[in-house]
Amino acid sequence: MSVGSKDIEAVRLVVAISSRALFDLSESHRVFETQGVDAYREYQVAHESDILSPGVAFPLVKKLMSLNATLEQRGRVEVILLSRNSSDTGLRVLTSAHHHGLDITRAAFTGGASPYRYVSAFGAHLFLSADPMDVRLALDAGCAAATVLPASAPSAEGHEGQVRIAFDGDAVLFSDEAERLFRREGLDVFNASEFASAHEPLASGPFKGFLVAVHRLQALFPQDASPLRTALVTSRGAPSHERVIRTLRDWGIRIDEALFLGGMRKADFLRAFDADIFFDDQEAHCEAASLHVATGHVPHGVANG
Template identity: 85%
Template sequence: MSTDAGCASETVRLIVAISSRALFDLSESHRLFETQGVDAYREYQVAHEADILEPGVAFPLVKKLMSLNATLGERGRVEVILLSRNSSDTGLRVLTSAHHHGLDIARAAFTGGASPYRYVAAFGAHLFLSADPIDVRLALDAGCAAATVLPSSPLTAEHEDERVRIAFDGDAVLFSDEAERVYRQEGLAVFNASESAAAHEPLPSGPFKGLLVAIHQLQALFPPDDSPLRTALVTSRGAPSHERVIRTLRAWGIRIDEALFLGGLGKSRFLAAFDADIFFDDQSVHCDAARLHVATGHVPHGVAND
């Protein structure tokens, strides 16, 4: 499946698929599952199905995304779909909690222990967020934008800005890992020379291009200075390799609101300054630092994850 189109056939909407453990804090019941097995887990969830689950790492992002429908005056323009390894029996608590918290989630797939990744494309989702790295890799291999939502500091839970702010790394996320491979194999000097020589050649698409396209199309419904969605590219690239990135986005016809070319500086304090609701990166070292400040999704794609 082409990553240019992502997993969505309906590009005028933004559809996000999310697992129950990314949306809610299921740490206690998940520990029970790992230590005592599925039967104990089921008994626990049924016994506690009237107990509302606390928000998880991705909950603030989901709440903000779904609030865009009110801003747009149209239900379902932004849709969140629950994809869960729970059975329908144990998943009842998750949907009940979602509705209690005011999340208008109407569609769900409960797969009874099987990986739900195959339903990402079936639902036409532009993005799949999960706490299970195996499911994320399977979704990426199927051509879908997917990320493992990492445990984050409680400091990431509140954002004063009502706008949705999404930050992306470049290579192996928005773009392919072609240039990253040159850097790792040949070093910085060769990388810069190669990117300068290819400055007018658009970079190949990465797994998150389809998501960026969908976000851009939603942004286009608003004046550029009054959009409830804001995007940032936060990359370790610096001059002269920045030019190819800028020209690539121009060739794609995509507006990105902020572009930070850090030239090797750490990303965390810039993500905190941007007040990102979520940040996507392919490298664990960047993700581990970022998750202390903002919600972070690891994208296990490309040479850094071979």
């Protein structure tokens, strides 16, 4: 998928993020859970001059927003704050964002209601949240969304600011049709079916739109000097790899690295890739990966009931 000159101005990447994914709000969240909403409001107002520490998704957001300087164009990559806070309690969050140099200009504070309905209204390609219910609602509404797992991994600081994003395949980039067959019939039937269907593209999964937006942004840079790098990290192996490769080719999307692990543990490869974030539908894979890289669980498909 190439980007013609007349389309360049339309190329944007918009990420919506919750306050608890962006910042460490563990202390104030404990106040909310143990003492209720009124005590939480009083706590946040009393501490609104105290700058919040970065949360698990902060390094990713910082790197993404730095692409605007690389492109010498403000707003090409935009991060929008979507929060269950009220405007009163959310003031601390925006103050902290600006203190840390994040050029966030748009936000929605919903006063306890789920903010998922504003994901599509803002035109976001991705929603990151610490609230699994908000993520499920966003996915059900057709938006790419993931629950950011608690921080277990050190921030990715390498690659001179290059943003590295890793994706699982089935139920994330692609539909879960093949995963359903695997769970129902076993590996041999799965491999035989995928081999027979190698020239039939897989249906889209919830993260195809986000991958397309990332790919279009990548196309603004020379391939060998892009500040964005993507990887497919899948449990598939030969012969089921061919259908995946042909599907991406059919979509006109370039994946920089494709790791077909044939059932091997993903976490070690994600650490080697040094992902800024990894998206997977299976909780076990996410928990293992979160020990090494920031991880988003995508509660979609047969693995999630």
